[in-house]
Amino acid sequence: MSSAKSKTLATWIALLGGGLGLHRLYLHGGRDPWAWAFWPPTLIGVVGVLRMRSLGQDDMLSWALIPWLGLSLSAAMLSAIVIGLTPDERWTARFAAGHAQRPSGWGAVLGVITALLLGGMVLMGTIAFGGQKFFEWQQQSEAAAAR
Template sequence: MNGTRHKAAATWLALLGGTLGLHRFYLHGLKDRWGWVFPVPTLLGLAGMLRMEELGQDDRLAWVLIPWLGVSLVAALLGGIVYGLMPDERWNARFNAGRPAASGGWAAVIGVVLCLLFGGTALMATIAFSAQRYFESQAGQ
């Protein structure tokens, strides 16, 4: 890895572009396999949302696809929380090859708070949506 990696940048990339794996690419480069995994559930979830908009709420495939977007979002925001809360010494040892770098400061703290806010909301919405669709399908039988 060349250059210095900053905690605040990784946290904000996870917040703003984590569903596309941008935080992983920032930290590990374009060869990171996990970074390339992130767009798959994101695109599946978006396809489910488009299906539901086009075909209505009775489309069962959309019920299966939409939660994948929530899973992708929650995973990305969890990564942002982990990055933002990582101690500076451990961060520098892992991502900056032992070179000292400035801590994330308030930018990392605000990023973590927003990741917690949006991540908790996405997690609860995903669980609620999935549970609602499951119970509706059971009641219809």
């Protein structure tokens, strides 16, 4: 690592841009394959949202695509929580070796709290949306079979 990485900044990058893997790019650089692994599910989910906005809630492909966005955002919030809760000594050893580091303080704590709130809402919404659409699909299948 050429320069020290801030734990607070990494927490907030994961919170605000984690769905695109920006926190991984900040911490590990452009050659990190996990940073680029965030892009496909996020973009697939965004395509699902755009499809549903244009074609309506009955578009079954949207039902399958939208949860990818929720899972990607939930993973980003989990990353923010893990980063923010990493002990300062361990963080310094891994991302700021040889540099003087101040304690992370309230910035990382507030980032973790925000990530917990947003991550919980996104994950519950994703589960509820997926469950609702699955049961609607089952009901439609049973109605079609009864005809």
